[in-house]
Amino acid sequence: LRNLEMSNNFFGEVALGDVFSTFSGLQELSVGGPFVRELKKSNLLALKNISLFKFAFKSGSSLLKYEPGSLECLKTNNMWLDIAMDNIPNVLNAMLNDLASKSFYALRFRNLFEFLYYTGENDIFQGLRHIRAQQLIFHRGKFNENLLRMALINIQQSPIKALGLFFIDFARSPTFVDSGAGQNKKLSYRLGMWWWWWAYLLKPVGQIFWSCPI
Numbered sequence: 001l002r003n004l005e006m007s008n009n010f011f012g013e014v015a016l017g018d019v020f021s022t023f024s025g026l027q028e029l030s031v032g033g034p035f036v037r038e039l040k041k042s043n044l045l046a047l048k049n050i051s052l053f054k055f056a057f058k059s060g061s062s063l064l065k066y067e068p069g070s071l072e073c074l075k076t077n078n079m080w081l082d083i084a085m086d087n088i089p090n091v092l093n094a095m096l097n098d099l100a101s102k103s104f105y106a107l108r109f110r111n112l113f114e115f116l117y118y119t120g121e122n123d124i125f126q127g128l129r130h131i132r133a134q135q136l137i138f139h140r141g142k143f144n145e146n147l148l149r150m151a152l153i154n155i156q157q158s159p160i161k162a163l164g165l166f167f168i169d170f171a172r173s174p175t176f177v178d179s180g181a182g183q184n185k186k187l188s189y190r191l192g193m194w195w196w197w198w199a200y201l202l203k204p205v206g207q208i209f210w211s212c213p214i
Contacts, residue, residue, distance in 0.1 A: 003028045007058040020046035032058035038065040052076035066091045072098040077105045084114035096127025104133040112141040128154040137164040
């Protein structure tokens with residue numbers, strides 16, 4: 001068995017049995033679904049001795065509780081996380097801390113904030129400073145200028161080589177000051193120019209991938 005897709009099912013919990021520890025040839029595994037409310041440290045332990053090419057976990061906005069250490073046992077070249085942090089933003093640093101000791105080709109987040117823009121003051125991207133990845137990708141989700149600033153500042157201090165933002169829903173935060181007409185195209189252009197200025201500062205050899213519908 002090399003590829004196993006189990007996400008988007010109606011399981012209420014992701015609890016992999018001991019039989020998974022015998023899947024020594026497993027390369028790609030996808031788990032989770034819209035009814036998974038909790039991820040426990042014991043749920044994925046059966047994978048601790050298996051080196052994957054790709055691991056994907058999907059819960060969307062259903063995840064309400066994350067036990068620190070739940071992702072720490074995983075060994076994978078590519079980590080794809082489809083977890084909305086709208087109601088649990090502080091969980092993000094716990095997840096990033098679990099991934100700090102690992103090396104990835106790609107770490108991908110989808111719909112990091114699915115319905116709500118993050119307006120808190122806590123730096124929820126601090127854990128990015130210790131992430132070793134060739135690529136960090138944010139696919140879809142809602143970003144404002146404060147969340148983007150937090151991400152860029154921490155990435156600047158990390159070993160991450162390339163950053164991609166694809167189909168992101170950008171909007172100004174409530175404290176954003178704009179003396180112009182405030183049209184969406186002007187905002188997208190302003191964020192794009194500010195983004196490239198940060199890209200210049202990010203790393204001399206770093207790469208930026210940018211895709212945003214205007």
